[in-house]
Amino acid sequence: MTSFDVMFYVIGALTLLSAVIMVFSKNIILNAIGLLFTFFGVAGIYVMLGADFIAATQLLIYVGGILVLLLFGVMLSQRITGLEMRTGTLQVVPAAIVCVGIAAILLRIILTTPWPQAKVAAPAPTTSKIGELFMTTYLIPFEIVSVLLLAALVGAAFLGRRDAR
Amino acid sequence: MRELIDTLHAQTFLGALSPTLLTLIFMVLGGLVIALVLALNALVAVYAERKVSAWMQDRVGPMEVGPRGVLQTLADTVKLLIKEDIIPAAANQRLHWFAPFLVFIAPCAAFAALPYARNFVFANFNIGVFYVVSITSLSVIGIMLAGWASNNKWALLGGMRAAAQIVSYEIPAGLAILVVVMQVGSLNFTDICVAQEGGIHRWLIWRYFPFNFIAFGIFYIATLAECNRTPFDLPEAESELVGGFHTEYSGFKWAIFMLSEYAEMLVVALVGASLFLGGWSSPIPGFLNTGAWGVFWLVLKGVFLIFTHMWLRWTLPRFRVDQLMHLSWKVLTPFSFACLLGVGVWILI
Numbered sequence: 001m002t003s004f005d006v007m008f009y010v011i012g013a014l015t016l017l018s019a020v021i022m023v024f025s026k027n028i029i030l031n032a033i034g035l036l037f038t039f040f041g042v043a044g045i046y047v048m049l050g051a052d053f054i055a056a057t058q059l060l061i062y063v064g065g066i067l068v069l070l071l072f073g074v075m076l077s078q079r080i081t082g083l084e085m086r087t088g089t090l091q092v093v094p095a096a097i098v099c100v101g102i103a104a105i106l107l108r109i110i111l112t113t114p115w116p117q118a119k120v121a122a123p124a125p126t127t128s129k130i131g132e133l134f135m136t137t138y139l140i141p142f143e144i145v146s147v148l149l150l151a152a153l154v155g156a157a158f159l160g161r162r163d164a165r
Numbered sequence: 166m167r168e169l170i171d172t173l174h175a176q177t178f179l180g181a182l183s184p185t186l187l188t189l190i191f192m193v194l195g196g197l198v199i200a201l202v203l204a205l206n207a208l209v210a211v212y213a214e215r216k217v218s219a220w221m222q223d224r225v226g227p228m229e230v231g232p233r234g235v236l237q238t239l240a241d242t243v244k245l246l247i248k249e250d251i252i253p254a255a256a257n258q259r260l261h262w263f264a265p266f267l268v269f270i271a272p273c274a275a276f277a278a279l280p281y282a283r284n285f286v287f288a289n290f291n292i293g294v295f296y297v298v299s300i301t302s303l304s305v306i307g308i309m310l311a312g313w314a315s316n317n318k319w320a321l322l323g324g325m326r327a328a329a330q331i332v333s334y335e336i337p338a339g340l341a342i343l344v345v346v347m348q349v350g351s352l353n354f355t356d357i358c359v360a361q362e363g364g365i366h367r368w369l370i371w372r373y374f375p376f377n378f379i380a381f382g383i384f385y386i387a388t389l390a391e392c393n394r395t396p397f398d399l400p401e402a403e404s405e406l407v408g409g410f411h412t413e414y415s416g417f418k419w420a421i422f423m424l425s426e427y428a429e430m431l432v433v434a435l436v437g438a439s440l441f442l443g444g445w446s447s448p449i450p451g452f453l454n455t456g457a458w459g460v461f462w463l464v465l466k467g468v469f470l471i472f473t474h475m476w477l478r479w480t481l482p483r484f485r486v487d488q489l490m491h492l493s494w495k496v497l498t499p500f501s502f503a504c505l506l507g508v509g510v511w512i513l514i
Contacts, residue, residue, distance in 0.1 A: 006189075029260065029313065036306060056295045064302025064335065071306065072328055075313050075321065125291040127352060 008048055015041025032071050039063050053127045195287060199276045207427040211238045214475050221479040248416035253316060256413060260314035265414065265421040267307030272428035274300045279435050280354040282445045282459025293354040294346060297436060298339055301391070304425065305331040308400065308410050311422075315413035323409025326486065327400035331391050333493040338387035340501035344380040344508050345369055345440045358444030365448040370441040376507040381441040383501045385470075388433035390493070392426065395478040402483060430471050438466035 015038055022034030039062045046055035134142045212227070212235060219226030227234030252261055278293040280286040290296065305328050312324020346352055348369070349360045361367050370381045390397035401409030411422045438444060443466070445459030453461070484492070 029257070029310075033260075033263075033310075052290060052292050053295070056292050056299045060295075060299035060302060063306065064299060065332070068302075068305055068309070068328055068332055071309050071313075072325070075309065075325065127292055127295075 004048070007044075011041050011044035011048065015045065028074050029071075032067065032074065035070075036063060036067055039067065051126060053130055195277070196273070199273055202276075203273065203424060203428045203431070206431050207424045208238045208242065210427040210430070210471065211241070211423070213472075214478075217472065217475045218479045221476070242420070245420040246417055250416045250418060251413075253413050255316045257314040257316065260310050261413070262418070264307050264311035264314055265418045265425075267310065268304045269307075269421050269425045269428070271301050271304035271307070272425055272432045274303075275432045275436075278354060279432075280358050280439060280444060281463055282457060283355075285457075285460065286355060289353070289355055292352045294342060294352045294357070294436075294440070297432070298335075298342065301429070301432065302331070302335060304429065311414070312410040315410075317413050319406040320410050320412045323400045323402075323406050323412070327393060327410060330393070330397065330399060330489060330493075333490060334387040334390040334397075334497075337383050337493060337497035337501045338391065340498070340505055341380040341384035341387065342440060344377065344501070344504050347505070348373065348377075348508055348512060354439050354444070358439055358446065361443040362446040364446075364450035365443070367446075368441065368443040373508045373511050376504045376511070377441070379500060380504045380508075381437070383497050383504070384437060384441070385473075387493070387497060388437065389474060389477065390489070392429045392433060392474070394426075394430070394474055396481040396484050397489065398478075398483060399486060399489060430474055431467060434467040434470035434474070435463060437470055438463055442466045442470075 018034045018037030018041060020034075022031050022038055025031050025034060039058060043055045043058040046052075046058060215237070216226045216234075218224075227237035230236040230240050252258060275297045277287045278290065278296050280289075280293075286293075308327040308331075309324040312320045312322070312327070315321070345357060349357045351357060357369075361369055370377055393400050399409075400406075401411065406412070411419055414422060443462075445463045447454040447458065447462050
């Protein structure tokens with residue numbers, strides 16, 4: 001077993017374990033901590049796959065942005081207003097059907113995809129290629145997404161200001 | 166991570182050992198070295214801060230322990246380590262314990278990508294700048310958890326303020342960094358430092374005048390805010406929030422918060438020196454510009470920036486929360502966009 005394999009199993013175990021904690025814990029803050037380590041583990045797996053830019057983006061967007069906002073919301077509602085936020089189990093049967101369906105699709109994809117087995121010696125830098133593709137092949141989707149985000153930003157600012165006026 | 170292992174493997178005489186073992190040994194050793202350097206940094210910086218503040222206020226500062234008080238912080242460290250670790254009964258015990266370490270991980274991890282001299286960098290990866298920006302955003306989660314887990318209104322308010330402040334100031338800081346990245350055409354710290362070699366006039370701060378100069382100012386102010394230093398120390402404003410997010414911390418865990426604050430100052434000072442002030446290269450062409458002297462120049466520039474941090478802390482009063490947000494969103498962010506646009510147009514024409 002090489003150090004690469006050791007790292008892969010350590011990171012994989014971390015991701016799975018924290019994902020399990022995130023799903024099964026009843027305490028919403030513990031869920032968030034589980035999510036933090038899941039994001040970290042997934043970023044680690046991205047690094048092992050040679051997708052360095054995606055890994056750093058994962059940390060910046062999900063850990064530095066989304067998780068902070070999530071914690072912000074939970075903390076504001078739970079301790080300040082005294083509202084107990086607990087996650088419960090509702091709609092067991094539909095949830096189970098959806099889960100089994102998704103699991104079946106994922107398993108089928110995993111089993112039928114021909115995974116490349118050869119180990120690449122040193123993955124090439126991806127950042128400039130991603131940038132080039134954004135500006136050429138995927139220019140229109142990229143611009144549409146940025147306009148969508150701008151619209152969401154304007155909408156959020158409008159909703160945030162509505163009470164003040 | 167893999168790049169770091171590869172670099173160590175290829176460039177040292179230990180290639181004969183088992184790769185797995187070697188990797189693990191180097192990971193532990195690298196972590197220990199960084200932790201030791203950060204502890205030393207906090208020891209020196211706390212002493213320097215007390216002496217600088219004393220000098221600004223016409224006092225003498227610590228004078229009793231050792232000659233001119235140089236051993237004062239060592240004595241304080243021993244005191245902090247043997248102090249009782251108080252955890253409030255209503256606090257969330259596990260998170261209260263865990264949060265300080267999460268705060269400390271972020272600056273520690275950032276040190277892996279910083280270039281100390283021409284061929285001296287732990288992990289010379291091609292997205293080093295981006296990695297440092299993203300990994301340092303981790304500390305805000307630790308601060309929020311510390312504030313929440315303490316189950317104390319002051320601590321919670323401090324944690325909230327920290328989150329809002331750090332998330333807001335990440336944007337102008339990131340845009341100012343982007344100005345540099347755009348003109349060098351690389352996210353690699355080594356490439357950026359190489360582009361600035363050859364004396365003080367080659368430093369990026371002087372190029373595309375005045376855009377880079379303004380970008381450096383924005384970067385400096387925004388990173389000062391991300392370190393929670395005065396005039397941006399609202400998360401721990403002692404006259405409003407007792408101690409902010411670390412109100413309920415004592416002893417060793419409180420020491421970890423202090424350690425992280427000074428570590429973070431060192432990180433932003435070294436990043437600023439690498440991006441705008443020439444990194445490891447000497448200000449005078451050909452003067453002490455070989456090998457390990459790079460570390461000397463980088464540390465000198467970093468220490469100067471930290472000194473200005475302290476200078477500002479003991480000179481300026483604290484911002485109000487609305488002024489803080491105003492500065493970030495309505496002043497620094499538009500100006501950093503203008504710098505980005507200005508340099509972009511300049512490069513094109």
